[in-house]
Amino acid sequence: xxxxxxxxxxxxxxxxxxxxxxxxxxxxxxxxxxxxxxxxxxxxxxxxxxxxxxxxxxxxxxxxxxxxxxxxxxxxxxxxxxxxxxxxxxxxxxxxxxxxxxxxxxxxxxxxxxxxxxxxxxxxxxxxxxxxxxxxxxxxxxxxxxxxxxxxxxxxxxxxxxxxxxxxxxxxxxxxxxxxxxxxxxxxxxxxxxxxxxxxxxxxxxxxxxxxxxxxxxxxxxxxxxxxxxxxxxxxxxxxxxxxxxxxxxxxxxxxxxxxxxxxxxxxxxxxxxxxxxxxxxxxxxxxxxxxxxxxxxxxxxxxxxxxxxxxxxxxxxxxxxxxxxxxxxxxxxxxxxxxxxxxxxxxxxxxxxxxxxxxxxxxxxxxxxxxxxxxxxxxxxxxxxxxxxxxxxxxxxxx
Amino acid sequence: xxxxxxxxxxxxxxxxxxxxxxxxxxxxxxxxxxxxxxxxxxxxxxxxxxxxxxxxxxxxxxxxxxxxxxxxxxxxxxxxxxxxxxxxxxxxxxxxxxxxxxxxxxxxxxxxxxxxxxxxxxxxxxxxxxxxxxxxxxxxxxxxxxxxxxxxxxxxxxxxxxxxxxxxxxxxxxxxxxxxxxxxxxxxxxxxxxxxxxxxxxxxxxxxxxxxxxxxxxxxxxxxxxxxxxxxxxxxxxxxxxxxxxxxxxxxxxxxxxxxxxxxxxxxxxxxxxxxxxxxxxxxxxxxxxxxxxxxxxxxxxxxxxxxxxxxxxxxxxxxxxxxxxxxxxxxxxxxxxxxxxxxxxxxxxxxxxxxxxxxxxxxxxxxxxxxxxxxxxxxxxxxxxxxxxxxxxxxxxxxxxxxxxxxxxxxxxxxxxxxxxxxxxxxxxxxxxxxxxxxxxxxxxxxxxxxxxxxxxxxxxxxxxxxxxxxxxxxxxxxxxxxxxxxxxxxxxxxxxxxxxxxxxxxxxxxxxxxxx
Numbered sequence: 001x002x003x004x005x006x007x008x009x010x011x012x013x014x015x016x017x018x019x020x021x022x023x024x025x026x027x028x029x030x031x032x033x034x035x036x037x038x039x040x041x042x043x044x045x046x047x048x049x050x051x052x053x054x055x056x057x058x059x060x061x062x063x064x065x066x067x068x069x070x071x072x073x074x075x076x077x078x079x080x081x082x083x084x085x086x087x088x089x090x091x092x093x094x095x096x097x098x099x100x101x102x103x104x105x106x107x108x109x110x111x112x113x114x115x116x117x118x119x120x121x122x123x124x125x126x127x128x129x130x131x132x133x134x135x136x137x138x139x140x141x142x143x144x145x146x147x148x149x150x151x152x153x154x155x156x157x158x159x160x161x162x163x164x165x166x167x168x169x170x171x172x173x174x175x176x177x178x179x180x181x182x183x184x185x186x187x188x189x190x191x192x193x194x195x196x197x198x199x200x201x202x203x204x205x206x207x208x209x210x211x212x213x214x215x216x217x218x219x220x221x222x223x224x225x226x227x228x229x230x231x232x233x234x235x236x237x238x239x240x241x242x243x244x245x246x247x248x249x250x251x252x253x254x255x256x257x258x259x260x261x262x263x264x265x266x267x268x269x270x271x272x273x274x275x276x277x278x279x280x281x282x283x284x285x286x287x288x289x290x291x292x293x294x295x296x297x298x299x300x301x302x303x304x305x306x307x308x309x310x311x312x313x314x315x316x317x318x319x320x321x322x323x324x325x326x327x328x329x330x331x332x333x334x335x336x337x338x339x340x341x342x343x344x345x346x347x348x349x350x351x352x353x354x355x356x357x358x359x360x361x362x363x364x365x366x367x368x369x370x371x372x373x374x375x376x377x378x379x380x381x382x383x384x385x386x387x388x389x390x391x392x393x394x395x396x397x398x399x400x
Numbered sequence: 401x402x403x404x405x406x407x408x409x410x411x412x413x414x415x416x417x418x419x420x421x422x423x424x425x426x427x428x429x430x431x432x433x434x435x436x437x438x439x440x441x442x443x444x445x446x447x448x449x450x451x452x453x454x455x456x457x458x459x460x461x462x463x464x465x466x467x468x469x470x471x472x473x474x475x476x477x478x479x480x481x482x483x484x485x486x487x488x489x490x491x492x493x494x495x496x497x498x499x500x501x502x503x504x505x506x507x508x509x510x511x512x513x514x515x516x517x518x519x520x521x522x523x524x525x526x527x528x529x530x531x532x533x534x535x536x537x538x539x540x541x542x543x544x545x546x547x548x549x550x551x552x553x554x555x556x557x558x559x560x561x562x563x564x565x566x567x568x569x570x571x572x573x574x575x576x577x578x579x580x581x582x583x584x585x586x587x588x589x590x591x592x593x594x595x596x597x598x599x600x601x602x603x604x605x606x607x608x609x610x611x612x613x614x615x616x617x618x619x620x621x622x623x624x625x626x627x628x629x630x631x632x633x634x635x636x637x638x639x640x641x642x643x644x645x646x647x648x649x650x651x652x653x654x655x656x657x658x659x660x661x662x663x664x665x666x667x668x669x670x671x672x673x674x675x676x677x678x679x680x681x682x683x684x685x686x687x688x689x690x691x692x693x694x695x696x697x698x699x700x701x702x703x704x705x706x707x708x709x710x711x712x713x714x715x716x717x718x719x720x721x722x723x724x725x726x727x728x729x730x731x732x733x734x735x736x737x738x739x740x741x742x743x744x745x746x747x748x749x750x751x752x753x754x755x756x757x758x759x760x761x762x763x764x765x766x767x768x769x770x771x772x773x774x775x776x777x778x779x780x781x782x783x784x785x786x787x788x789x790x791x792x793x794x795x796x797x798x799x800x801x802x803x804x805x806x807x808x809x810x811x812x813x814x815x816x817x818x819x820x821x822x823x824x825x826x827x828x829x830x831x832x833x834x835x836x837x838x839x840x841x842x843x844x845x846x847x848x849x850x851x852x853x854x855x856x857x858x859x860x861x862x863x864x865x866x867x868x869x870x871x872x873x874x875x876x877x878x879x880x881x882x883x884x885x886x887x888x889x890x891x892x893x894x895x896x897x898x899x900x901x902x903x904x905x906x907x908x909x910x911x912x913x914x915x916x917x918x
Contacts, residue, residue, distance in 0.1 A: 015825045038826045040797035041890040070825025073888055127886070128660045131850045165886075325659035389870070 002026070002062075005086030007152045008079035010067035016124035018068035020079040024087060025061040030054045036068035046076060053080050057091045073097060074163045075123040078156040085151055098163030106170045106194035108224065108249050111135055111387065112290055112319040113335040114328045115172060119144035120153035123160070130166035132325040133332075138172045141184050142199050150176070154187050161191035170194045172226070178206045182213050189217040195224040195249065200257065202233040204244035211245050224249040226292070230257035235276045238283035250290035252321065253280050256297070268304060270311070281316040295321035302330055309334035337385045345378035345385075346395065352378075406913075411789075411837055415910035419902055420505075420529060420549045422567075427909040430840055435765065435907070440566025442607050454583040454621060456636045461488075461614060462495045464635040465572065468610035470496060473503045473528075474571035477604045480510035481576065481588055481595035481737075485647030488576040488614060490514070493521045501526065505549070507570060508532040509559060509600035510803050514647065522547055531568060532559075533793075533803020534901065542900050543799045545916040551800070551901030553793055553914075555808035556600065556736070557762025557769070558906050563603040565765060567908050573604035573611045575633075576642045580615035581623035584633025588738070589625075589748045591617025593643035596717070596738020596747050598627045599757030605632040616642045627755060649740050655697060655720070656690030660821065660850055665691050667871075668778060668819040668848045669698030674869040675862055677776045677815060678702055685714035685777040685810060688739050691819055695778050696720055703729045714761065714774050715806075717743035717753065725753060734770065736761055736806060762809035764906040769809075777813035781820055783834045786876055788841030788856050790818060791834040793903060796827050798835060798895050798917045808906050811843040815862070819848040828883035828890060830876065835893060837912040838903055847876060854879055894918050 002024040010019035018036075025031075032050050036043060050064060071079065074097045084091060115136040118125050121144075129137045139160060145153040161171060173188050174197035175181035181198065188196070198210055207227055214223050225247045229235055235258070242251050255273050259266040266272065277293070284291035293312040296305045309331050312320060320331050337345070347365060352375045355363040363370040385391035406414045409426035417424060425433065450456065458464045470476075476496075478489040489508060496504055502525050506518070509532060516537040521527045529549025534542045542551050554562055562568045577586035578594040588595040593616055605611050611633045618638040623630075656662060672678050678699065686692040686699075697720060703710070712732040713721055719742040724730045726746075733753045738744050746753045761770045781790040782801060795801050810816070820829045830849070845862060847854045852874035855863050866873065884890075896916030905911040 038797075040893055041827065042888060044891050045888060070827065072826055072886065128850060132659065132663060326662070 003087050005083040005088075007082035007086065007149075008071075010069060014069055014124075016070050016072065016075065016127060017122075018066055018071040018076055018079050020076075020083040021065040022059070022080075022083045022087065023063045024059065025063055027061050028063075029061055030059070031063045033063070033065045034068065036066065037070050038068065045073070049073060049076060050080065052095070053077065053084075056094050057084050057089070059084070059089075071123065072127070074159040075156065078123075078159045079152070082152040082155050085155070096162055097159060100162050100192040103165070103171065103192075104168060105192075106224065110170065111335075111384065112170065112250055112292060114319065114322050114331045115292070116169075116322045116325060116328065117144065117174075117295070120157045121145050121149050123156060126160050126164055129325070130164075130169050132328050133167070134169050134322060134325075134328050135319070136170035136172050136195070137166050138174050138197060138321070140174045142174050142176050142181075154184060158187050158191055161188070161193055172197055174199060174228075175210075178209060182209065185210070185213050185217060189214055189221075189223065192221060193223060195226055197226045197228055197252070199228045199254070200230045200234070201227040201241050202231055202237065204237065204240045207241060207244035207248065211247060223247065226250045226252055228252045228254050229276075229280060230254035231261040232258070232276075234258075235279055238280050239286055242283045242287035242289055248287065248289050250292050250319070251280065251284050252292035253277060253294050255294035268308075270308075277315060277317075285316065290318040291316055292319045292321070293317040295323050296327065297323065299324040299326065302326075305330050306334060332388075336388050336390060337381045341381055342385050342391055345381040348375060348378035349382060350396070409910060411840060411911060413837055413912045415902060415913050416550070416899055419552060419910075424902075425909045427905050427911045430842060433907045433909050435565065439564050440569070440607060442609055450634075454630070456584055456630075456633060457582045457618075458635050458637055461491055461574075461612075461637050461639060462498070464612045464614075464637050465492065465495050466499070467635060468572045468612060470499065470501055470572060472501055473505075474501075475505040475507050475569060477507040477570045477573045477608060478509070479575060479598070479600040479604070480508060480512065481598055481600060482593060482643035482648045483595075484512040484514050485593075485644035485649075486512060486514055486576070487644060488574060488642050490517045492574055493518055493526055497521055497524070497526045503528040503548075506530045506532065507568060509556065510805065511535050511538055513537070533805075534800045535802045539800030539802070543914070543917045545896065545898050545900055547900065550899060551914070553804050553901055553903045555762065555804040555904075555906055556758040556806045557764055557771070557809035558804070558904050558908065559600075560603045560758040560763040561765045561906065561908055562904070563607045564763065565908060570604055570608035571610065573601065573608035575601040575605065575611065575613050575628060577613055577615045577628065579617045579619055579623050580613045580628075580636060581619055581621040581630065582636055583621050584611070584613045584628070584630030584636050585621070585623040585626035586613050586615065586628040586630075586633075587623060587625055588627065589744065591615065592645055593617070593641075593648065594741075594744045595643070595648055596744045597735060597755035597757075599736060599755060601628060602757040602759055605629065610634045612637060614639050614642055616640060654690065655693045658690070661691045662694055664819045664821065664848060664850050665694035666698050667850070667853070668695050668817055669702060671817065671846065671848060671853060671866065671871060672699070672776055673702050674871055675815070675865045678706070678708055680708050681711045682708075682775045683710060683712045683714065683773065685774050685813065687779060688716040688718060688737075689780055692778050692780070693718070693720055695819065696724070700724055700727075700729060714756075714770065714777075717746065719743070722746040722753070725750065734761070758806075758809075762806060762906070764809075765908075769812075771809050771812040772814070774810070774813040776815045776817060777810045778817050778819060779807055779810055781818050781829070781839075783829055783831045784818060784820065784844070784847055784876070785831050785834045785841070786880055788844040788847065788876060789834050789837050790839040790841070790844055791836045792838045794836040794914060796831070796835055796890070796893070798893055798915065800901065800914060804838060804903065808839055811839050815845050815859075816843060817846040817848060818844060822849045822851050822879060822883045823887050826887050828880075828887045830880045830883045831890070832880065836903060836914055840911075847879070849879055851882055852879060
């Protein structure tokens with residue numbers, strides 16, 4: 001038997017994925033055994049894809065087996081490539097599908113209330129992720145990907161970044177913990193992701209290492225960074241980490257790992273992480289970046305999620321991770337300014353503008369003095385409300 | 401194709417001029433065909449031939465079939481009230497096989513996976529062909545050209561029409577009933593095989609030459625209410641088991657947990673809200689699929705918030721609809737098919753939970769029916785094309801998938817909405833042309849996908865109502881392009897030259913042909 005490599009998944013509840021096995025032969029050309037749910041619609045194009053890829057990889061003779069449950073072409077290509085990679089043969093990638101330059105670039109100050117985690121080796125969940133309108137999607141190469149399939153996920157995520165339309169969600173990738181995660185960047189950075197999440201950071205040098213690596217791979221592009229603090233040490237060095245790079249735009253806390261590191265149970269009330277969360281928020285504000293709270297892991301408990309978001313918002317967090325699309329509207333709603341907040345903000349901004357016109361330096365509303373930071377916060381509330389379509393851009397003239 | 405055996409119908413589809421030896425009328429367009437002549441009538445029976453004490457019991461199903469004169473070439477009808485828990489149809493053909501009877505026509509109101517058992521009788525010639533629905537393994541068998549005759553697919557209303565008009569002659573109807581008395585009065589309201597109503601058997605009881613009622617719950621006369629009148633019944637049979645209660649409860653009647661489908665359902669409900677459809681006194685019908693059920697739940701939310709009451713809800717009943725009735729959000733359920741035990745209980749106990757039949761709800765050849773009175777109906781589809789035509793009977797690879805059900809009949813509702821994903825595991829749902837035409841596009845008003853809502857340009861009124869609502873409006877062409885962009889351009893499907901089934905329109909005309917899969 002010749003050398004064999006395989007990748008992907010098939011059977012059971014697997015959808016939108018495929019299993020590929022390649023066995024190198026000495027002769028006989030490329031022989032394909034294809035079983036596909038979509039043979040009638042895409043059989044010819046799948047066969048053509050296999051032949052082109054084998055040509056590119058320089059594999060003239062092989063027996064290839066594909067069990068396909070409706071994988072899109074970028075998934076098929078990723079699985080075929082991952083199977084080839086397992087043959088231990090070096091190869092050059094060419095003719096990648098799609099073009100990441102087609103997607104809009106993100107900006108530093110955008111809101112990051114909701115970021116949907118997508119396991120990097122599960123293509124089915126990626127396809128409709130953008131439909132649920134999270135502020136960002138996180139293609140995860142770290143905890144949701146088993147060690148044995150890290151390569152497979154890296155290839156799949158690379159292809160997904162080139163072709164899947166996430167409908168304006170910020171395109172984020174969570175790399176593996178450093179130093180291993182640096183290798184992820186080689187594959188990911190050329191696909192112009194908007195942001196890299198760096199997990200389990202304990203040392204500002206890690207941020208610098210990522211920055212340098214990105215600069216080396218792609219000197220011209222800006223890629224934002226979001227460190228995740230998941231340990232006692234990480235929390236202790238929160239400010240140093242938050243201010244380690246001008247590319248940091250936000251910092252998140254991972255409470256599952258943090259609780260484990262502390263040797264305590266994670267609770268609904270969260271007393272065990274109050275210090276860590278407070279300290280992290282403070283470090284973020286001090287560095288001028290967004291503070292992002294941990295995920296809420298009980299997907300079915302909407303009430304619990306809502307209560308948690310309220311607490312987060314009150315503590316100064318500006319977003320939360322989502323592990324299920326159903327969490328997105330709840331978190332979004334809770335971070336949306338309430339009508340009371342909006343009305344107060346409008347009154348403050350109007351009073352300020354009026355005072356400014358009259359050349360007054362001191363502004364007051366009712367019995368309260370209004371300082372510039374109060375105005376700034378009010379303006380931010382209104383900007384937020386406009387962006388979330390709860391207030392019109394012409395709110396000054398429109399009576400709402 | 402220039403073949404004298406086929407004719408191009410008003411929808412541009414080639415349909416055979418003869419089906420199983422009977423001449424056909426091709427589809428003429430929606431509301432274009434007007435039949436003449438009289439309805440079909442069964443032979444006049446006489447009470448002289450029936451026991452005067454009303455006891456029509458015979459000891460076994462076999463005896464009943466023999467006494468009914470079972471012989472070669474007959475048409476035997478059954479019904480799908482027991483859904484996948486039906487134990488009756490298979491036994492009927494066991495008897496036929498045992499008696500050496502051949503070339504029967506099976507005329508079920510729908511078939512289920514449990515009927516895969518009948519493939520052996522299709523193979524050995526006991527059954528010649530099926531007129532009803534061909535699902536799963538039966539669909540595969542039919543699609544591969546293995547059935548001797550042509551399958552005929554009809555809607556629930558079309559089935560009533562075909563029986564009433566004499567398009568099909570039922571020799572023997574076997575009606576499985578949750579409860580019955582020796583005279584033949586029957587209902588589906590109690591007993592171990594309670595299924596709610598028996599509406600699908602109504603036509604058969606009226607028009608078949610011979611009618612057998614089989615039950616596993618024989619009660620003393622009178623069995624009330626008599627959903628089936630004993631006066632139509634020839635023989636009654638008491639059997640150990642006629643249905644498997646666990647399978648009678650449909651597996652699909654649980655609200656979906658899929659975030660994508662919930663998204664679709666919520667968007668559909670929002671559309672109805674913005675279009676002003678959800679208002680006091682409105683009516684709706686929503687299928688039993690997971691997405692449709694979820695639409696109902698979002699309706700509930702909107703109705704609660706705005707304190708809106710629906711006059712009636714049509715369609716399959718289930719726990720969710722019953723709770724809306726009991727909560728006072730819906731005044732009446734006009735039930736055509738009961739999907740779970742809560743539905744059965746409610747129908748038994750609540751006079752506002754009314755049983756209907758394809759006659760009252762759907763029959764096109766009658767003096768009107770209920771379908772057109774419904775304000776909004778939410779349906780599914782396997783494919784929808786650029787002209788809003790839709791397919792529900794075949795997969796995109798040409799294989800028969802399921803029957804028409806009440807789907808075609810529901811298209812007569814005031815607003816027809818199809819919430820569908822843009823693609824299912826790389827199979828685009830929005831196509832350039834549907835593989836099989838089941839519903840003419842002019843009757844389909846709105847297609848809701850997770851990537852946008854397309855309103856049929858014929859419904860300018862709906863377009864005007866939702867303009868500026870913030871709903872993600874797009875066109876069917878844009879959806880089609882998006883589907884092909886994501887999935888790739890599908891290769892054109894080459895089918896065989898041999899027809900395997902035909903799809904009838906609600907008026908009995910031929911809408912399309914299902915071809916052998918190559």
